[in-house]
Amino acid sequence: MTNYTLPLIVDAREIPVDRCGVLVIGSGAASLAADAVVFGVGGPGGLYGSSVYPQGQYGAIGLALEVGAPCVNLTESQFGLASLGFRWNVSGTYQQAVPRYVSIGPKGDEEEFLNPYFSSPGARDSAVFLKGYQWPFDPRKVAKGGSSLVDLLVHRERLVKGRRVFMDFRRNPEGWNTKHLNDEARHYLEKCDALEGTPYDRLKRMNPIAVEHYVSHGIDLAKEPLEIGVCAQHNNGGLAADAWWESTGIDRLFPVGEVNGSHVVYRPGGAALNAGQVGALRAARRIVGAYAKADLRDTDWRLPASEEARELLAIIQGALKKGKTGAQGLEAYQREFQERMDRVGGIIRPVEEARKAAKDAMNQYHRFKNIRIDSPLDISDLLRYRHLVFAHAAYLEAIASYIEADGGSRGSAIVAGPEGTAFHLA
Known part of the structure; x- marks a missing residue:
């Protein structure tokens, strides 16, 4: 139900048999009946205030939960650093450029808040660099100055201390010295010829498209810091389904994609492909094989x-x-x-x-x-x-x-x- 007119009841069997779905366009309300429902509603982007899901991607798993669809692994989600105004994961070269992390309090006071929690500026900057391809928050990478300590500190600044957090590409972090980076970070930047200059210079050298991407959304990283947070990015759990992607508790309901709870704990890439592409194909085959004859x-x-x-x-x-x-x-x-x-x-x-x-x-x-x-x-x-x-x-x-x-x-x-x-x- 998407608007405020009285419900319109549509009999799906009036649709020609060579059609496989219904596209509803209109300003009124509609009630649709079907012999099988492919439930590809995406992840629950609307559950969190700090979310990097696209604007308008709210998710709809609650519709299935309300009618008793079994679920699995709802505890498991994936979180990571992302920009807040324009929603985008700040992974990859955004971190490998080693920007300055600052927080700003309600009175405008600025602080490089990472500094007290790392043994040295080099350890801090190496952790930020590793955040590039160790992007999702991972509890295993918090201790001993690991890359996920960065996420934890960003979370603490925002939700506990009530401060705004920014990645600043205009200036190097306090104590920046490429000689103090760990071997992995230093060798990578050397190969990219990106040891010198500001974080913005390094980012533009390694990945100019990353710079232009924000410019195209009205954010010039050469002139302003980028506000960030630790954001919900993916739900690994979801609705429980069998090997045909059919709900284990509601016949003819087929959760496919992120709403299917088959992404396990650490969400390997293949699980996402299975849940979406493979899952949709298997659901279609199951519908054709078991429910081809309309009997609603x-x-x-x-x-x-x-x-x-x-x-x-x-x-x-x-x-x-x-x-x-x-x-x-x-x-x-x-x-x-x-x-x-x-x-x-x-x-x-x-x-x-x-x-x-x-x-x-x-x-x-x-x-x-x-x-x-x-x-x-x-x-x-x-x-x-x-x-x-x-x-x-x-x-x-x-x-x-x-x-x-x-x-x-x-x-x-x-x-x-x-x-x-x-x-x-x-």
């Missing part, structure tokens, strides 16, 4: 669809009636679940907070009927946030249950608690 009866779906439409209409009407009242608005409602995911479902999973966060998440879902919208133009966001808030409750429940079962740090997240082993004083 009107009695199977018209009454449930009508009841669902009436329920959604009541939600919409109720939210509109609350407009201009003191009820919680959409922006505050969204910010609440996104901040909770950033705080407890990101790279740090605090043991003491996990269960409370899961309970608070479900309480927020139950409060959905109390929120308001000020205009019919907000209806699509209203319905989107319903499945997003349910999804975030499911994710936090999975995280809390994992921790309570003595699950520890792995993948792209640290489980932090008083009984654990210290990674770093940060």
